[in-house]
Amino acid sequence: RPVSDFRATLTGVIGELQVATALRQTIVIPTFNERDNIETLLRRLVAALPASDSEIVFVDDSTDDTPDVIRRAARTCPIPITVHHRERGAGGLGGAVVEGMRLARGAWIVVLDADLQHPPEIVPDLIAAGLRDGADLVVGTRYAGGGGSDGLDGGYRRFVSGGSTFATKLIFRNSLSRVSDPMSGLFAVRTSSLEVEQLRPLGYKVLLELVVRNRPGRIVEVPYTFQRRHAGESKSTFAEGVRFLKHLAILRFGAERTRMLAFALIGVSGLLPNQLALWFLTQVGVHYLPAAVVANLVAVGWNFALTDTLLYRNRRHRSLGGRMGRFFVMGNVDLLLRIPMLALLVGGAHVGVLAANLITLLTSFVLRFLVLDKVIYRA
Ligand code: GDD
Numbered sequence: 001r002p003v004s005d006f007r008a009t010l011t012g013v014i015g016e017l018q019v020a021t022a023l024r025q026t027i028v029i030p031t032f033n034e035r036d037n038i039e040t041l042l043r044r045l046v047a048a049l050p051a052s053d054s055e056i057v058f059v060d061d062s063t064d065d066t067p068d069v070i071r072r073a074a075r076t077c078p079i080p081i082t083v084h085h086r087e088r089g090a091g092g093l094g095g096a097v098v099e100g101m102r103l104a105r106g107a108w109i110v111v112l113d114a115d116l117q118h119p120p121e122i123v124p125d126l127i128a129a130g131l132r133d134g135a136d137l138v139v140g141t142r143y144a145g146g147g148g149s150d151g152l153d154g155g156y157r158r159f160v161s162g163g164s165t166f167a168t169k170l171i172f173r174n175s176l177s178r179v180s181d182p183m184s185g186l187f188a189v190r191t192s193s194l195e196v197e198q199l200r201p202l203g204y205k206v207l208l209e210l211v212v213r214n215r216p217g218r219i220v221e222v223p224y225t226f227q228r229r230h231a232g233e234s235k236s237t238f239a240e241g242v243r244f245l246k247h248l249a250i251l252r253f254g255a256e257r258t259r260m261l262a263f264a265l266i267g268v269s270g271l272l273p274n275q276l277a278l279w280f281l282t283q284v285g286v287h288y289l290p291a292a293v294v295a296n297l298v299a300v301g302w303n304f305a306l307t308d309t310l311l312y313r314n315r316r317h318r319s320l321g322g323r324m325g326r327f328f329v330m331g332n333v334d335l336l337l338r339i340p341m342l343a344l345l346v347g348g349a350h351v352g353v354l355a356a357n358l359i360t361l362l363t364s365f366v367l368r369f370l371v372l373d374k375v376i377y378r379a
C-alpha cells in the first residue's frame with residue numbers, strides 16, 4: 001500500500017508539472033451527422049472549461065454538413081477547435097477516437113459523444129479525479145456510485161447494454177476488475193500513459209480496447225447519468241452489434257485465431273447446402289458418387305461466397321475470377337489429398353474409418369486455412 005500510494009502521489013505530481021507546461025486537456029469528439037447538436041454542445045463545453053488551456057478536436061465521418069457547422073461555430077468559440085474530416089471513416093467510431101488521440105496535444109484526453117448523452121459539465125470532474133488520485137484512466141460510469149442510464153430508452157436497449165457489459169466483464173475479468181462500465185464512451189486518459197500504436201479499434205467500444213491492450217495503471221471512476229440524446233438519432237445499428245462480437249473475439253483470441261474460428265464456422269455452415277444438394281440430386285436419380293462431387297462443389301461455392309464477403313472483404317487484392325479460381329482449386333486439391341491420406345490411415349495404419357476421416361478433415365482444414373490466409377488473401 002505505502003509503495004503504491006507513493007507511486008500515485010509521484011504520478012500526480014508529474015501530471016501537475018505537465019499541466020503547467022502544456023495544454024491541460026484535449027476534448028476528442030467523434031461526430032457522424034450531428035449538425036443539430038454542435039451549438040449546444042459547444043456552449044455547454046465553453047461554460048464548463050477554462051478556455052486558456054483546453055482544445056477541442058472533432059473527428060468527423062459525416063455525410064451531411066456537420067463539419068461546416070463546426071467550422072462556423074469555431075470562429076466565435078473561445079476554445080481552439082480542430083476539425084478532422086475523414087472520407088472513408090476507417091474503424092468507425094473507435095477509429096475516429098484513436099485518430100483524435102493522435103492529434104491531441106493536451107496532458108489529458110477526454111473522449112465525449114457529440115449528442116449530449118454525456119453531460120459536458122462532467123469533463124472537469126473527470127480530470128480533477130484523475131489528478132487527485134494519480135490515475136492514468138478515469139472512466140465515466142453509469143453502473144456505480146449514483147450513476148444511471150436514464151437515456152437508454154426501452155427495456156430492450158437496457159437489456160442489451162447490461163447483458164453485454166456482464167459478458168464482457170466475465171471474458172476480461174482480470175483487465176476489467178476495476179471498471180464497472182467498460183462500454184462507456186465517456187472517459188479521460190492521461191496522455192503520457194497512452195500507447196496509441198497498440199490500439200486496433202473496431203467500432204464502438206474504444207474504452208474496452210484501451211483497457212485491454214494498454215493496461216493503464218491506476219483506474220478511477222466518476223459516476224454520471226447517461227442523458228437522452230439532444231437531437232438526431234443513434235448511429236448504432238445491428239451491423240454495429242456484429243462488429244462488437246468480432247471486436248470481442250479479436251481482443252480475446254487475436255486476429256489470426258479469430259479468422260480461423262470464423263473459417264471453421266463457415267466450413268461447418270457448408271454442411272447444410274452440401275447435404276441438401278446431395279439429397280436433391282439423389283432424389284432426381286443421380287448416382288451418389290457424382291452427386292457427392294457436385295454437392296461438394298455447391299458447398300465450396302457457398303464457402304467461397306461467405307469467405308469472400310464476410311471474412312476477407314478487406315483483402316480482395318486479386319480479381320474475383322482469381323480469388324474464386326484459387327478457392328475452387330483448393331477445394332478440389334483437398335479431395336486429392338484426403339482420399340490417399342484416408343487410404344493410408346485406414347489401409348496402412350489400421351485407424352478406424354471415422355477417426356481417419358476426422359484426421360484428414362482436420363489436416364485439410366488447417367492447410368486450407370493457411371493457403372487462404374497466406375496466399376489467396378495475403379495481407
Ligand atoms: N467519427 C465518427 N464515426 N463518429 C461516430 C461514428 C463513426 O462511424 N459512429 C458514431 N459516431 C459518433 C456519434 O456522432 C456520437 O457523437 C457518438 O459517436 C456516439 O454515437 P451514438 O450513435 O450516439 O452512440 P450511442 O448513444 O448508441 O452509444 C454511445 O454511448 C454509450 C454509453 O456511453 C457510445 O459512446 C457507446 O460506445 C457507449 O457505450
Ligand code: MN
Nearest residue numbers: 113115117234
Ligand atoms: Mn448517443
